[in-house]
Amino acid sequence: MKIYTKSGDKGETSLVYGQRVSKHSARVEAYGTCDEANSMIGVAVSFLPTNEEWTELLQTLHVVQTKLFHVGAELATPPGKKVGWPIQEEDVTYLERQIDQMDAQLPPLTNFVLPGGSPAGATLHAARTIARRAERNAIAIQENEEVNPTVIKYLNRLSDFLFVAARFVNQTTGKSEPTLHQKQ
DSSP states (O other), X not given: OOSXXXXXXXXXXXOGGGXXXXXXXXXXXHHHHHHHHHXXXXXXXXXXXXXXXXXXXXXXXXXXXXXXXXXXXXXXXXXXXXXXXXOOHHHHHHHHHHHHHHHTTSOOOOSOBOXXXXXXXXXXXXXXXXXXXXXXXXXXXXXTSOOOHHHHHHHHHHXXXXXXXXXXXXXXXXXXXXXXXXXX
């Protein structure tokens, strides 16, 4: 099987089940943005050590990447068609547990955090902003077509998770983010 099909050379692509749409359609934009966020998480993972101290976070990020792939697949499925791996409330709850677990180990926020810190932490901050865009794109679809509301909830919680994960990574590596200092 060749990696290139040439079927998209005229600006169209296929959704799940084969429906052809413009590569600029809201659905393609949404699942493409999920792919961007997923790729950025992969970059962050590549910066993390693989020793025992990082095992739990690496496993969590693997779960998150898998679920984000499922979110993209769900957004690529046309209305009225069966979704292969629907996002469910327990997926949102999983993120919330991970957020709470990491946040309990962090000092309270006293200033706005500017993205930065370690390479992995800064990359997780970038992934967070992409997840927010994916959420906005999913909401744009919802204005005209049905979208599983749990997908939108998952994307919202994902950006929260990525923010806390970035702070956690930066604290653990000893490379904290800069903060925004208000004018005195």
